[in-house]
Amino acid sequence: MPAQARIIDGKAAAAELRAGIGREVAAIKAAKGLVPGLHVVLVGDDPASRVYVASKEKLAAEIGMNSVAHRLPAETTEAELLAKIAALNADDAVDGILVQLPLPKHIDTGRIIDAIDPAKDVDGLHPINAGLLAGGKNGLVPCTPLGCMLLLKQTLPSLSGLDAVVVGRSELVGRPVAQLLLQADCTVTIAHSRTRNLAEVVRRADIVVAAVGRPLMIKGDWLKPGATVIDVGINRMPDGKLAGDVDFAEAATVAGAITPVPGGVGPMTIACLLRNTLTAFHARRGK
Ligand SMILES: NC(=O)C1=CN([C@@H]2O[C@H](COP(=O)(O)OP(=O)(O)OC[C@H]3O[C@@H](n4cnc5c(N)ncnc54)[C@H](OP(=O)(O)O)[C@@H]3O)[C@@H](O)[C@H]2O)C=CC1
């Protein structure tokens, strides 16, 4: 029998994180009579996005947050969406604003993100927050990268000095997770579609973070034995099941620890969104 990696249980870690946030929300309510508010804006009817938004709404409500989904039609203009964001920026009861991506093609995503009050940007995508992160002075940190780091910290005794390879360089995942690994004193390599000899690069890593969007791309023999593997990829397979960017069956025989898909990074992303909403609440009106 080949060695089996330890499975990193993101579902359990996320439930624990949410329970702690729930206790804090209850304490705030009791002490101040205030309820942190998370507002998610969904434009159009992408079925995957609809599922995520419903899940965010349900989990936020479960821990006692005020959670509001703003569902706008696919024909919403950029000006209308900017007006919606301006209204949420101006509303003191709104602590967190998340605009679900991707947006319809006629809307310029950058202009929308730029319009969100950085203090309410619970996705951590505004240039102010991205810039703070790049400078090592964190504002609001993107949820998925935050979730990856929490899973790594619960898995490894120390990250300092470890070789980390991030596959993917998106603004939402790859870049910010690389910044956080650097802050944790890893030696960080960021690989992408132009990287040569990707398998060899990945084989050097003590920590692999896969954020590509290509099902089962990273094979078992690409991994250093004992490596810790964080699989961010969420890919819908023809049979309807979800698969990560890592070939889990192969990787589990080589890795020391690995996140499953589903049940790994995904649930942590939503828990970290709730955590960021609480962070934004404290910074804005928790004093
Ligand atoms: N679990 C969660 O909570 C979340 C999961 N996801 C999932 O994570 C995955 C990545 O998402 P996201 O970062 O937004 O995706 P993007 O499509 O924005 O970025 C993908 C990155 O992968 C790189 N890439 C593409 N093909 C290859 C290749 N053959 N070899 C090496 N690198 C490659 C691209 O390189 P280049 O820059 O050169 O084009 C790019 O940097 C998706 O499956 C997505 O669904 C996303 C957000 C949250």
Ligand SMILES: Nc1nc(=O)c2c([nH]1)NC[C@@H]1CN(c3ccc(C(=O)N[C@@H](CCC(=O)O)C(=O)O)cc3)C=[N+]21
């Ligand atoms: N502005 C913005 N911010 C995001 O953070 C954002 C976004 N837009 N657009 C889409 C991606 C994707 N994303 C996921 C969140 C949770 C799960 C999740 O909970 N997944 C479960 C499975 C869910 C299922 O079964 O379908 C799991 O992995 O166990 C997945 C994916 C956030 N994203």
